[in-house]
Amino acid sequence: MRVSNYIIKAKLSDNKYLLFHSYTGALDVVNKKVGEYIENPKKNYIDKESLNTLTKRGYITDKSPREEEKHVLNIVKLLQSKIKTEYVFTIIPTYRCNLKCTYCYQDSIKRDNVSIDKNVVDKIFEIIKNFSYSNNKIFKTIQLFGGEPFLPENYKIIKYILNIGKELGYKFAVSTNGVCLDQYISLLKPKFFKGIQITLDGIENVHNKRRLKKNGTGTFKEIVRNIDIVLSKDIPLNLRVNIDKRNFENFKYLVKYISEKDWTNYPNFQVNFRPVYFVSKNRKKKYGFTNYLLYKKVILLLGKEYLWMNMGNITFPFEPIISDIFRGKGYAGFVAFYCVAQRGSVIFDPYGDLYSCWRTCGEKFWRIGKYIPKLTWEENKLNILKNRTVVDISKCRKCKLALLCGGGCVVKAFDDSRSLYNPGCEDDIEKLLIKKFPIIYNKLKQKNKEDTKYINHFFSE
């Protein structure tokens, strides 16, 4: 018997430890003695009863490391065979944008004046309808993405998209830079809009250096005005803050600004601080940031009282898995894949191409099909994406996060190593997870006590 290789252990503040076994799905709170035993069984002793419990829960195992690895792979294969794909649709009305943000990842793609027209929209909804006729599971919210979807000249076509979507029972969500949002307010009804994501990268002088118009002028004032409008309309607003080495030291002023604006008092408001990920190695070294760094800086700069904000997020569904365990939802919801881009995501671009990942739209290498003049799929690419699991990634097979992460982002893996079969996980993700694990646990515990409703924007860290 030996200690399993698949234990995530975190120290709780009250001399206890939190254990999660990442292939049995066991979640336990143990005392110091048991925690120390797990850490070093040769130097510590525990009673027989505890040992039996630890064995039953998977922490102590008679499997060899190789047998444990094999067991994990069996679970992945099972998940892969049983999971039913849920389709998620995104429409990109145009790749054009009215801004030239300093870190835009769409710089290299073709962004001429092409926008979709009514015929193309009809074609898109014909395809969406056929997906549902085929008895597929469909996520009933369509995402609008760009470029900038809410350019003033797009108004008519956006209105047309919304009307058809509504008739078919769809709701919408949009990622917009927020600059011209006021011109779209009449279309944004809370009943049909599940959410709007707007980005603000700092207080005025910081934001305006990063997210500027083509003529070089800033966008802060317009965006703030439009955030106020959206919040007053009861539409869920996700304020995204992109952080890299150029603005992280200033984000505390943005936090102060958000508090002063009283945005946090709106139940439809949430904020997400996200590190900017750079593909180029030079830029990554110079400007890059990670969720782990972000988390550490938050604690250093602001203190723990600001942890209610969504900072330093774990980039795989660890929190939902733990949350489901808390809510008594049976087996841990392990995953075989990292992301919907591998299964289920269908993005319609204005050139008649189909993609599955927002990050790679417009890059032909990642195209999964075409819908103009007729619908055709690039089956080889779909199969590669669909079948990429930790089973094929040797470095992931031994990883204790394998069933939580599913091999990481396929695009990041390719960006980093020019291979799809390398891990695509974020730097320091395990360190971040161990730091955040007790916080997630304590929050859920508190929630259970209060028997409060599950509220999205307070659940995430």
Place this chain on the structure above:
Amino acid sequence: MKKKKIEKPKKENKIKSINEKLWDDFTIEELESREEFNSPNILIEGGPGGCCVYKCWTVGVVFCGAAM
């Protein structure tokens, strides 16, 4: 004389398990035949869902690193 009541030491809860259902040693065939396995609540269908908006509006977790 009143006897002094001796308090028994509280039994320490060494391991407090939060959940019961585990992906334990049963075979894949056994697992497949379990009724709970086919319940929609057990598995996250369609993979975890990677993109920001998708997760934001469903479970409130942001995944994607794409900067918008």
